[in-house]
Amino acid sequence: MKIAMIGSGYVGLVSGACFADFGHQVVCVDKDDSKIESLNQNIMPIYEPGLANLVKRNVDGGRLSFSNDLKASVENSDAIFIAVGTPSRRGDGHADLSYVYAASEEIAEVITKPTVVVTKSTVPVGTGDEVELILSKKLPRDQFAVVSNPEFLREGAAIGDFKRPDRIVIGTEDDWAKDVMSEIYRPLFLNESPILFTGRRTAELTKYAANAFLATKITFINEMADLCEKVGADVQEVSRGIGLDNRIGSKFLHAGPGYGGSCFPKDTLALLKTAQDNDSPVRIVEAVVQVNDQRKRAMGRKVIHALGGEARGKKVALLGLTFKPNTDDMRDAPSIAIAQTLMDAGAIVSAYDPEGMEIAAEIMPKVIMTESSYEAANGTDAVVIVTEWDAFRALDLGKLAKTMAGKELVDLRNIYHPADVEKSGLNYTGVGRISKS
Ligand code: NAD
Numbered sequence: 001m002k003i004a005m006i007g008s009g010y011v012g013l014v015s016g017a018c019f020a021d022f023g024h025q026v027v028c029v030d031k032d033d034s035k036i037e038s039l040n041q042n043i044m045p046i047y048e049p050g051l052a053n054l055v056k057r058n059v060d061g062g063r064l065s066f067s068n069d070l071k072a073s074v075e076n077s078d079a080i081f082i083a084v085g086t087p088s089r090r091g092d093g094h095a096d097l098s099y100v101y102a103a104s105e106e107i108a109e110v111i112t113k114p115t116v117v118v119t120k121s122t123v124p125v126g127t128g129d130e131v132e133l134i135l136s137k138k139l140p141r142d143q144f145a146v147v148s149n150p151e152f153l154r155e156g157a158a159i160g161d162f163k164r165p166d167r168i169v170i171g172t173e174d175d176w177a178k179d180v181m182s183e184i185y186r187p188l189f190l191n192e193s194p195i196l197f198t199g200r201r202t203a204e205l206t207k208y209a210a211n212a213f214l215a216t217k218i219t220f221i222n223e224m225a226d227l228c229e230k231v232g233a234d235v236q237e238v239s240r241g242i243g244l245d246n247r248i249g250s251k252f253l254h255a256g257p258g259y260g261g262s263c264f265p266k267d268t269l270a271l272l273k274t275a276q277d278n279d280s281p282v283r284i285v286e287a288v289v290q291v292n293d294q295r296k297r298a299m300g301r302k303v304i305h306a307l308g309g310e311a312r313g314k315k316v317a318l319l320g321l322t323f324k325p326n327t328d329d330m331r332d333a334p335s336i337a338i339a340q341t342l343m344d345a346g347a348i349v350s351a352y353d354p355e356g357m358e359i360a361a362e363i364m365p366k367v368i369m370t371e372s373s374y375e376a377a378n379g380t381d382a383v384v385i386v387t388e389w390d391a392f393r394a395l396d397l398g399k400l401a402k403t404m405a406g407k408e409l410v411d412l413r414n415i416y417h418p419a420d421v422e423k424s425g426l427n428y429t430g431v432g433r434i435s436k437s
Pocket of ligand 1: 006007008009010011012029030031032035070083084085086099102103106120121122123151152153154155262263
């Protein structure tokens with residue numbers, strides 16, 4: 001199959017490279033010239049494990065190329081995927097669909113043979129109808145079909161997720177579009193990944209329902225963690241105790257600083273707006289959004305509490321800035337609100353992150369970026385583990401204690417045993433574990 005991928009970000013680039021690896025002919029398009037220039041030199045514009053090798057293998061094999069020329073790239077495609085961003089619209093929290101519609105306008109100008117246009121971006125229910133309308137203004141109805149094929153990959157594990165997905169959801173009522181999509185995903189049928197053919201609106205909503213459910217699970221265990229701290233229980237054990245129940249499952253039950261990233265915050269908000277617009281409120285998701293918003297600054301206050309209630313003039317090191325490990329993505333990362341809360345209270349904040357510091361330095365210019373965990377911790381009163389990168393899982397706690405001026409280790413991911421930390425002379429504060437005060 002000949003595939004054009006419009007948008008070469010986290011989703012477009014990974015999906016495009018994986019489709020090429022399946023044997024399809026793929027061109028990834030982006031309007032950001034610098035991205036295309038780097039990709040053409042095999043320099044990845046994002047950090048995603050395994051991506052550089054995958055891209056190189058498929059470029060060398062002649063199956064994958066990059067371009068900023070949409071018209072030339074989509075010519076003769078069997079399918080054109082739209083994988084552009086759908087951030088929150090400023091002011092009202094609706095999904096900003098301007099990139100999706102702009103891409104659709106461009107596609108409408110250049111299709112010359114029957115083509116399947118696929119929205120891979122996360123888009124609210126009814127967006128496919130709008131894309132169809134845009135295309136139908138320029139093209140005869142039998143020249144195209146609009147399909148929803150939401151993406152469920154996780155940054156940091158994106159290639160594995162794309163190649164071995166729990167399921168593939170394809171929303172269309174068009175039989176020929178179903179055939180094209182089946183051919184594109186055929187290598188995965190062989191892997192026995194379930195493919196769900198649904199209506200287009202159903203597919204669009206499925207993506208939001210999945211993300212809202214996962215965000216709810218995270219927020220649920222975070223509230224349990226707060227309750228654990230008050231009643232002297234341990235959330236790690238509560239989590240294991242409920243997660244072993246197959247009806248609940250153990251994933252997404254790790255208490256922490258609240259969800260962030262490029263998807264959950266914007267997608268939960270967009271779902272609320274869709275629900276409100278359709279007069280069908282989703283009150284559980286409303287509560288999730290509110291609780292999670294408050295949690296990030298609350299984590300900053302947790303650090304201040306560990307410092308004895310006063311942060312003015314104190315030095316704090318943040319280990320991990322990205323919203324999760326194995327990515328450089330800083331979008332809506334909890335570290336942003338935590339750093340701001342600490343600085344608002346007069347603290348001096350240093351930080352280290354294995355991949356996120358370049359982008360983080362632009363977002364939080366007052367935070368002192370350092371080259372290692374120990375450099376960040378040097379002379380500080382508290383060290384805070386914000387993101388559970390492997391690099392922070394086996395710190396030399398004795399060395400850390402000697403490097404620091406104070407004694408507080410705040411572990412917002414519960415990756416250390418309190419007893420091990422205390423043995424090295426540090427005070428331990430976790431999330432949902434018995435508080436020392
Ligand atoms: P991103 O910001 O990393 O990439 C989007 C790219 O699209 C950018 O490089 C931008 O320059 C390009 N672009 C925008 N308009 C264009 C146009 N008209 N022509 C060509 N290129 C254009 O975004 P992302 O993280 O890859 O997310 C893309 C979509 O996938 C979003 O809807 C997101 O919600 C969804 N999604 C993301 C993830 C994830 O983990 N990042 C997972 C599942 C779904």
